[in-house]
Amino acid sequence: MSDINIQPEDQAVFDRLKSDGRITHRLRRMMTQQWNTCVSCGRNTPQGRPVFAGYDENKKELLVGACCSDRLAHLATPVYWTGTLNLSAPDSSKVWRYMDFTKFVAMLMQQGLYFTTAENFSDPFEGAIGLADRETIWDNYYLDFFRQAVTTAPPGYTPPKLSDQEVEAEAHRLLKSIKATSTHVRKSLVNCWHENDDESEVLWQLYSPPSETGLAIQSTVGNLWEAASNSDQAIVGRVHYLDFRKRYASIQSERIFCKRQSLSHEREIRIVLQNDRNEPSNGQVLKCELRNLIDGIVISPFAPSWFVDVLNSTIAKFGFEFDIRPSSINDEPFF
Structure with a gap:
């Protein structure tokens, strides 16, 4: 605090x-x-x-x-920005989304970006505050804070007269209220991108391995903001990678932009939408103008030669035309 x-x-x-x-x-x-x-x-x-x-x-x-x-x-x-995360990333920053061919076709059909809930990701720390074996330390810190808060009045006001039992009950109520938001944070709708000036061989292996035929969409942070303009609640932000052995994530919903340090190779930029609190969806499509979102498409270095024609034909059938190029990962060296 x-x-x-x-x-x-x-x-x-x-x-x-x-x-x-x-x-x-x-x-x-x-x-x-x-x-x-x-x-x-x-x-x-x-x-x-x-x-x-x-x-x-x-x-x-x-x-x-x-x-x-x-x-x-x-x-x-x-x-009140003090103590909050700086999520800003320049509009000009290049971002990439690696995917298999079927997901790309779905994007063309849906005319937008698909968002899934954070709890659907494989990372169990999505939306987490910290490590389970450090929870008691965190609880005690905020209990002390709330005890002081409920017994301290603003300048010019008389402090409330509360018994020790009432102070303790209110402090625990406030702590429980904060922790109750964890479930909703994990229901946040997320669409993930990789920030990099060039391709990442690691990301190719992770999201479009040799066993699958895929591609990478190239865009910019500015394009992501424009793509999300149909939602007043959308936030495009840079993920912060934390060592949870030494610190905690924010108690605010912005902790959806916090991940473990071990995943820092992802260099993630994500678009986050608020989910409905009463009837949360498992996923949704945010309509956008794909012509303005996509600056170019790079074909997977593991894709077979025939895939180029299939990709061009598919894009044309949906009425689009994009700049397509081969992966630089396949560039040959000389000695």
Whole structure:
């Protein structure tokens, strides 16, 4: 838990504007990619201070510090970034999605990207807070925090009079409430990509091995944001790889962007959608314009020679035309 450090100039923003919670896709994109940086002056907001997400008088999205808050006409939400993950990745970053041919055909048929729930992945740590043998340490830390929180009043207010039993009961209730979100985090809908300037032989072996005929789609982070523009809740972010023996993932739902250090070779960028809390789906397709998403297609280095014609014919049948090239993994050396 991080301390919040509201300064008079921050309070002045709260006094002038009331947040309405209206966050468009473009504003969420700005909040994710800028994180703690004022888009007006480029300054990084100090620790503990909020940045303000909203719109100017022309309804243009803004993320500003108190330094440039005069530009805000509407406040969507304050962003308390301290202690949160920096998920930002440049729009220009190249990303790849390795897949077998059947999944590619399904993408063409569905005219969009398929998202599955995180709990469907093979990694048992998807959405995890930490290691099971370190859970007691984590519990005790937050119980101490909640004990202090429920007995401490904001400045100018009288602290509540609670018995030791009431304090303990409330602290455990709050802890249980936080841990109850774990199930919903694992229900998050995820679509995964690999960030790299070039191909990865390791990823070819993992997701399109010699036993399968496959390909890799090349795109950019910016394209992913545009592809996800049909969902105001979508977040495109860079995965953080943690040593769970030494630290815990965030208690917030952003921990869906946390994975074990042993998987760091994946260099993952993922698109995450919120699932319905009452009736979560096991997967869904997010419609998008594939012509704008796909910058190129690379054929698997293990694919047979006849696959090129099959791939071109299939793409044409669906009315598309993409730049297709062979894998550089097959380039020959000289000695």
